Amino acid sequence: MKIALIGATGYVGTPLLDEALNRGHQVSALVRHPHKLAAHSQLTPVQADVHDSATLREQLKGHDVVISAFNPGWGVADIREQFIAGSRSIIAASKQAGIKRLLVVGGAGSLYVAPGVQLIDTPDFPAEYKEGAEGARQVLNILRDEQALEWTFVSPAALLVPGPRTGKFRLGRDELLSNGDEPGSISVADLAVAMLDETEQPQHIRQRFTLAY
DSSP, X not given: OEEEEEXXXXXXXXXHHHHHHHXXXXXXXXXXXXXXXXXXXXXXXXXXXXXXXXXXXXXXXXXXXXXXOOXXXXXXXXXXXXXXXXXXXXXXXXXXXXXXXXXXXXXXXXXXXETTXXXXXXXXXXXXXXXXXHHHHHHHXXXXXXXXXXXXXXXXXXXXEOOOOXXXXXXXXXXXXXXXXXXXXXEHHHHHHHHHHHHHSOOOTTEEEEEEO
């Protein structure tokens, strides 16, 4: 497949890129700093700004699928606004480029821990992640109103950690996955496995799913 991967040098994007290349896909890596990417015969580095929707539209044309690992950066003061604005731009550019399939990496904050209660709204949710998590929750709500795209929103487990690629994990839908009384975890390498599985064999069209060990 021809995959446009947005945010390919980030914490989530780097293993996504490795997984896609290892599976033999042709990848255009849309990043702010292409020089960070190692050369690869199946890789085309592209300098991109997600907030420039018109240019992004041209960069996305000709691809089979867009995978967005876009994150403005946890240290950005207006991360919620930037996450929403950048995601809106990616959604618009994908549609204008004639691409039907869009996969988006979100967060665990919008997963339900009880009927009507999302993780982000619980008292112990870390304050330093709240603005970014709120942005991701709003992006999920935007996608749920989106009818033109065959979108999928992926919420990793509450603990997204470095670790090996095992290929073994549980899938869920809108409820937080736990291990007994402890929050569930998933490695970024296995998050990449799940996303490329979904890219190759879609099971969650216009749905959100989650995963954990």
